[in-house]
Amino acid sequence: MAINQSPEFQHIPQLTVAKKFCGEVPAVVGSFLHSNSKSTWFGKRAGPPPQTNRYSCRVLLNLRTSQPFEEVLEDLGQVLKMIGAKKMYTSSGQEVRSFSQLRNEFAEVDTFYLSNTPSLPVGALGPGVIPPSPARRSRSRLGGSVPDDLSKTARQRARSKSRPRVLYAPENELVRASSDYPLLDAMKEEPTRITIRGLRRTFYPPVHHPPVDNSPPDKKLSLFWVHGYRGIDSKRNLWVLPSGELLYYVAAVAVLYDREEEAQRHYTGHTEDIMCMEVHPSRELVGSGQRAGRDRKSQAHVRIWSTESLQTLYVFGMGELDSGVIAVAFSQLNGGSYILAVDAGRESILSVWQWQWGHLLGKVATLQEGIWGATFHPLDDNLLITHGKGHLAFWHRRKDGFFEKTDIIKPPSRTFVTCVQFEPDGDVITADSDGFITIYSVDADGAYFVRMEFEAHNKAIACLVMLSEGTLISGGEKDRKSRILRFNTNFSLFPPKQLPESAGGVRSIYPQRPGRNDGNIYVGTTRNNILEGSLQRRFNQVIFGHGKQLWALAAHPDDEVFATGGHDKYVALWRRHKLIWTSSVGYEIISLAFHPYGAALAAGSSEGHLVVINAENGATMLTIRVCGSPLNCVEFNQVGDMIAIGSQNGSIYLFRVSRDGFSYKKINKIRGSQPLTHLDWSSEGNFLQTVTIDFDLLFWDVKSLSPEKSPIAMKDVKWMTNNSTVGFLVAGMWNNRYYATPANTIIATASRTVAQDLIVSGDNDGYLRLFRYPCITPRAEFTEAKVYSGTLACVKFLYGNHSLVTVGGTDASLMIWELTEE
Structure with missing residues (x-):
């Protein structure tokens, strides 16, 4: 025509x-x-x-x-x-x-x-x-x-x-x-409709967008570094291997950290959070038990693996263990041929396995609530000890596989036995939640009686470690004290050494050089730190971790640096695997954003305060009371002269920002009604898109200070970032046909590369998935990793798009991932 x-x-x-x-x-x-x-x-x-x-x-x-x-x-x-x-x-x-x-x-x-x-x-x-x-x-x-x-x-x-x-x-x-x-x-293209929590949502296609490629990315996710330590809710969780590496677990990862080489290795065989761990008597093997997830691939089980090759040698308990594994332990007398496991289910089943052959030697329902741990007696491989809330019992396994139980603490009892150790002659040493240490001996008839009891700490004792020459070290969870006890002809109790308040209480203790009685120890704390020192000198920090839930994460605009903020009221700056600084800001931090010039860091708190921090040294420059609700998301526009703050009350607060990012003046607010969780600026800075707690995608006109009611009118707007978890160009992350449970998967966080060729998501089951961008259809393939049991709270690509960072889970874990070639 x-x-x-x-x-x-x-x-x-x-x-x-x-x-x-x-x-x-x-x-x-x-x-x-x-x-x-x-x-x-x-x-x-x-x-x-x-x-x-x-x-x-x-x-x-x-x-x-x-x-x-x-x-x-x-x-x-x-x-x-x-x-x-x-x-x-x-x-x-x-x-x-x-x-x-x-x-x-x-x-x-x-x-x-x-x-x-x-x-x-x-x-x-x-x-x-x-x-x-x-x-x-x-x-x-x-x-x-x-x-x-x-x-x-x-x-x-x-x-x-x-x-x-x-x-x-x-x-x-x-x-x-x-x-x-x-x-x-x-x-x-028709509009895309997806179902989230039973409600259908419609997203409209832009007229122009990059071509869709449903094939998996040509990059894979490789775990590079794990920051932090799980001490907030764990039991014994710290060992030193013959190689000198520290061994501990964070989320679903077992970390082997070499301080001299400044390197980490990771065992990633678990699919859910590790609940307990024990080192084999050879110190070359490890047994670790995990909690149960929601799908068949994530059942509770125990894995035995090599510390040298990181290869899995044996897996048992699939389909037999219920909600998790409370405790694992190797036998001592026969060189670790047996391993025990205690189920976290209602019956608290105690089972014993000859793991090399995969034989179940016997199991018994303890029917005991509040079991905290279990172990083999070092002088009898058929004698097992369980302890916990009002509970201390010996279980003798007969040749026919049945168990005979002997209660050392007669029920009912208010004593909470937190840990068990043994003297060289086999006497049993226990510690409890009241700070007492008790020593049990055996009489001529084979009955156990209390030989000695004394108060070593003000409150709960978290760990007991027996060193050579009859020296025992105890660690207090509440009083933050460690002290030495020596068992000889004249019993000696030495003065305690207290940890700094910022480090938290004692969770685990392990000698720096096992076999040497030089007094140098590593201490894992209840605030997710690891310290090194002795009772004669001060303790120094080896590993820093946030002490409470960790949600806030921001990537530097032009450097491989990132910041984290937690409910522990700390903000930290990191350069990949190095900690640069930490700063106590006085508020629980739940959102973070770097100013485009990188000199200022804005932190939103759960109390409604905006804290402006100098990114060079961590100094607090300014604190602004924005509102009385949590500030769930904060973002600067592309030129850095304005910041938008999304609140739990549904409103967006706009502030004018100085060129250096340190001066703020409130412009106005755009009223809303639904709590906001994610926020993106348009490339030209005229509009905002936000995601609500119910996963509605809302748009806002910054110039007119009003909500934009027509999503069709906004479908061709270009967005500077893609923090929003819903939308037409990311619809393939929802109800994906390749998920184990598509209908139950809730996308909690997303991040897009600057090149707009990849997007990564984190969900409520702890899965990290990498897609090609745009990701429009439920047939979009991906590469994935799973190292969290709880929600993966936030993910960000670092500068250069070669690495990304994740935070979340139930233990404030922080992990760095590298994108490597398939």
Whole structure:
């Protein structure tokens, strides 16, 4: 179809698109006021009407679309580079108001006009064509200007059964379309609908977006470093291997840390959080038990693996253990051939395995609530000890696999036995929640009696470690004290050494050089730190971890540096595996953002305060009371002169920011009603998109300080980041067909690369998944890793997009991942 232009518009570009429409290709012409015209052509203003711009293209209409007619007009307007298309007209000036008119009354018409004005401008249809008045259109649907032959044909077509058509033609029709016109692929896309927690949500496609590739990325996720230590809710969780490496667990990862080489190795065989661990008597093998997850791949079980090769040697308990594994321990006398496990289920089943052969030697339901731990007696592989809340019992395993129980503490009892150790002669040493240490000996009849009892700490004792030459070290969880006890002819109790308050109480103690009695120890604390020192000198920090839940994470704009903030009221700055500084800010931090220049760090608190921190040294520069609700998300715009803060109360607070990022002035707030969780700025800084706690995608106009009620009007806005977990371009992360439980998977966090070719997500089951971007369909494939049992709270790509950082889980764990070639 030839398109003629007036000479004065010969430099205006044209867009030609082929779409099938009942055997014809209709032309759609856009007509709107010239951009240089500041006033309308009608009214009282004298003079000739302004010139109008005219673009044309050919489209293929198919009327089975689920979109309203008004939305289709907006889509066609965007093809014609027209903003806010409102009306469609025939060449004779008749307004088209519905799909049924296109199908019936105007079936033979192949040219239509679009306008973004309430009425068609004079001259828009060409010289001498005057748009009919509304009154004439109201009297007749066809109007008097429609030729009789066209009216007759239209009436005949209305009586006949017409082909159904929709705006976006079927794929087979597109293949047969005329090759004279390039296809506009975006126009064949329907809105995407996904179901989240039983509610369906609709997201509209942009006219242009990168091509969709459902294949998995050519990168894989490789765990590089694990920061922190699980001491907040664990039991014994610290050992030193013959290689000098520290061994401990965080989330579902066993960490082997070499201080001299400043390197880590990781055992990642577990699929859920590790609950307990024990080192084999050879100190070359480890047994570790995990909690149960929600799918079959994540059942509770015990794994035995090599500290040298990190290979799994044996797995047992799949389908037999219930909700988790409370305790594991190796036998001592026979060189660790047996291993015990205590189930976390209601019956607290104690089982003994000959793990090399996979034989279950016996099991018994202890029927004891509050079991805290279990172990073998060092001088008898058939004698097992369990302890916990009001409980200390010996279990003797007979040859037929049955167990005989002897209660050392007679129920009921308020004593909570927290840990057990043994003297060289086999006497049993226990510690309890009241700070007492008790020593049990055996009389001539084989009965146990209390030989000695004394108060060693003010409150609960968390660990007992027996060193050589009869030296015992105890650690207090509440009083933060460690002290030495020596068992000789003259029992000696030495003065305690107290840890700093910031480090927390004692969780685990282990000698730095096992076998040497030099007094140098490592201490794992209840605030997720590891210290080194002795009772004669001060303790130094080896590993720092946030002491409570960790949600806040921000990546530096132009360096491989990132910041974290936790409920422990600390903010920390890291350069990959190195800690740069920590700062106590006095508030629970739940959101973070770097200023675009990187010098300032904004932290949102659960109390409604915004804390501005100097990123160079961690000094607090400014504290602002924003509101009385948690500040769930904070983000600077691209140029850094404004910050948006999303609150639990549903409102967005806007502040003007100085060039250096250290001065703030409140502009206004945009009121909302649903709690906000994620926030993105548009590339030009005019709009915001946010995700609510119910996973609704909301848009906000920053200039007018009002919510944007039409999601269709926002579908072509470009966003600076993609923190939002819902939307058309990330819909494939939801209800994905390759998930184990698609309907139950809730995406908690997302991050997109600067190159916009990859996006990573974290969900409520602790899965980390890497997709290609855009990720639109549920057939999108991915690479994944699972190292958390709880929700993966936040993920961010670091500068350069070669690494990413994750925070979350139930133990404030922080992990760095590298993207490596497949």
